[in-house]
Amino acid sequence: MRKHTYIAFLLLCLLWACTKDNEFSGPPVIKAVSLLDSASVDSTFTRALPGTLVLISGENLGGATNIYFNGLAAYFNPTYNTNTHVIITIPSNAPSEATDPDVPNQIRIVTGHGETTFSFIVDIPPPTIESISNENAFPGDSLIIWGSSLWLIEKIVFPGNRVVTAFNESSDGYRVGLIMPDLGGDTGRIVVHAKYGVTAFNAPLNDHESGNLLSNLTNDGETGEKPVFNWAWWGANRTGDPALFPGTRGNYLQNIFGGVGANDGGWWNGNRSGNFNEVPLFTAAVITQQTANYVLKFEVNTKEPWTAAICVLRFGETYAYRYIPFTNAENKSFHTDNKWMTVTIPLSDFKKAVDGVEGTGANAAVMGDLVKPDGKVPFGYRFITEAAPVEVFNAAFDNFRIIKIR
Secondary structure, three states, rough: HHHHHHHHHHOOOOOOOOHHOOOOOOOOEEEEEOOOOOOOOOOOOEOOOOOOOOOOOEEEOEEEEEEEEEEOOOOOOOEEEEOOEEEEOOOOOOOOOOOOOOOOOOEEEEEEEEEEEOOOOEEEEEEEEEEEOOOOOOOEEEEEEEEEOOEEEEEEEOOOOEEEOOOOOOOOOEEEEEEOOOOOOOOEEOEEOOOOEEEEEEOEEEOOOOEEEEOOOOOOOOOOOOOEEEEEEEEEEOOOOOOOOOOOOOOOOEEEEEEEOOOOOOOOOOOOEEOOOOEEEEOOOHHHHEEHHHHEEEEEEEEOOOOEEEEEEEEEOOOEEEEEOOOOOOOEEOOOOOOOOEEEEHHOOOOEEOOOOOOOEEEEEEHHHHOOOOEEEOOEEEEEOOOOOOEEEEEEEEEEEEEEEO
């Protein structure tokens, strides 16, 4: 019997039973908890994740007035409550060990003829890492890891097997703050070890001079990092001045301009672009791979709030991405407060032009849409305006790279 057919059959049986169960022989008793699945209904368990639909079995369960998971009242449909069963979903916000170390770990059912408890653990999902504030942070910099279920962390392991045990977890499990250790020349993926699982970030840290780089803007003979240049020598102010944008190695591009009116597409004017030579980054074998497997990353640092300019990131002349970070920012103003922040853009988000507007049409599907047949990458970016003018723009960019994430 298929799963959905079985569940429908069980619900009908329970509904029929509701019309017959109107007498109680004693207080309620929970005997077992199982899944609403024909393959699992006979397999009981004593723990499950929030959001799980479960079948509670027992005696004298009819007429339930309240059902609690670790003290949190859960909604249930009285239609699916009989003397012997209750069908209910564990609330998504049910307390767990992660949010309350003194959680009772129990289900409690209250009826008009008594109440009962049953030992049951509300698990939490394994941790995940979605982003890191600055993947090329300096030693001693503050670092933030964003994700989900970032609770009960035992240790965080950095490249070179550097173990960090001093960190601050947010109560909602979405963020962990810590101090960046000194990674030296090691590059690799950060790994979070928590009580309920282990997770690794999908991109390397300290990746500012590897074979993933399109450019780190540092040239031969310059200090700070191994040079990965590939810059075409025009479009922005290339500098290594740490006073302007502190916290980066080697050189970077500064785009500074102002007094640009609305609907100005003249990106070739002063400091409104970043132009690079074609970079031999891949072999021809990459052409057929899915763009969803790759992301573009770079670091950005704003000295002034970014409120209007549209940054058009481009692969060749066909595909582009409209990077507009202020759109979803608070008060429509994006600002890193003169600190470096990592930006990640899936290559599958790059799009063709529609009616002359770049980055608004069909998505790039395979790497051959963005990369030349010989594996070279034609990349650059341009600043334009549309409805809103730009009074002042002052930001820096560094470490353009393409990372395979899956």
